[in-house]
Amino acid sequence: MPKLAANLSWIYQEVPFLQRFGAAAAHGFKAVEILFPYEAPAVDIAAELKKHKLTQALFNLPAGDASKGERGFAALPGREADFAAALDKALDYAKVLECTTLHIMSGMIAPGADVKAMHKTFISNLKMTADRTAKSGITLVLEPINHRDIPGYFTNTTGQVEQIMKEVAAPHLKLQLDLYHMQVTEGDLTKRTERLFPITAHVQIAGNPDRNEPDIGEANHLYLLDVLDRLGYQGYVGLEYKPKTTTGAGLGWAAKYGIKA
Template sequence: MPRLAANLSMMFNEVPFLDRFAAAAGCGFRGVEFLFPYEWPAEEVARAARDASVEVCLFNTAAGDWGKGERGYGGLPGREQAFADAVDQAIHYAGVLGCPRIHLMAGLVPQSATREACEAVFVSNLGKAAAKLAAAGLTGLLEPLNTLDAPGYLHNRTDHALGYVAAVASPALKLQLDLYHVQIMEGDLARKVEGLAGRYGHVQIAGNPGRNEPDVGEINYPYLFELFDRIGYTGWIGCEYRPRAATTDGLGWAAPWGIRAA
């Protein structure tokens, strides 16, 4: 049975961020994830999760100025210190929140640099980050982002991300398997789920096209959930989608797995 985690950056936007933990718990979610918690003190976020009895299972390193299109520093030449600082900040938050996974954001390839130069910087940065993560007992995740939603992002395919993981060769690094992104860029999801088993540390879902609830479109999630069960995946499946209307209005898809509108 899938362990569904609510993405609090996209879901339950009807209430302020710190109230979304209780809102998600009220609908039956036992896990939550989000993009960036840094606007709030770590202790306040931890208290909201603790009071709602939900586990924080994933968040990202700082991306920079999201409104201006920044998507992280990991592969940006000249921004090595910014990435190191972002990793240190995320490790601090992870310790307070009891969160075992951090998505390490690579960033967009700048016009002033080649992709090859960015890849070399990213591998070097990942090696240093992996050592810190391993010392803290944490896992760093690399998520390929599709070229429609994130044009110019350093890695767009699972083989790209896994190439970086292999280059660093640290058990502290794994793939983040977002099936929405993978469907757009690669398809063949069932074979990806099976063939990459053991190499991804977290899964995310959304409907495609539209990135709305995973109950319409071209991805058969009930089939994939059964496949995850068959291969023995016991990790979280993050619901990183944009509700078409109020979050609770669109939760009918998740009723078979214990999630219902409060």
């Protein structure tokens, strides 16, 4: 059965960041994910994880200044030093948090950008990262993000990520399969999930089209969780959604997975 991970950057917004770990544990979560844990010292986060017996399932490399539209550096020519610094920081946090899955954000396509040069830069940075982490036990993941929510994000489709993975040819570079994004961009969720399963290392869900609880909207994400179970998925499923009201009020659907509303 898929293991649910509370995304503390999206849910439990009712309480300050470091209090969200306890809130998640109180509802029965055994794992959490975070977009960017860097707002708190790694040792403080590690203390919360230990206190509440939680696993840090995933977090992102630093991605720059979101207020300026930055969404990562990995595919940006001329920003190689920024990417290397982001990788260093992420690896430091991963060691302290005992996190073994890191999401690498590719970055934004600027007006007039040379997309071929971006692809080349991305491959180069990914190969460097794969080499550095080859013996670390860390899995690196790439996520296609839809252009309705983030117009111009470089990695946009599962096919693009598959091609990038083939070129990098690192066994620990995998797909972060966000079913919400895939529904917006590509659809055909069940068949795509089945086809992509062998390269999938992490899954995220949210209801379509408004990114609320996964039992709300046009896509049957609860059915898709059963599909993942049938396929033998043993990884985490991150809950990366905006609760319609409070986090607790929207968790009734998750009782099957050991979560208490």
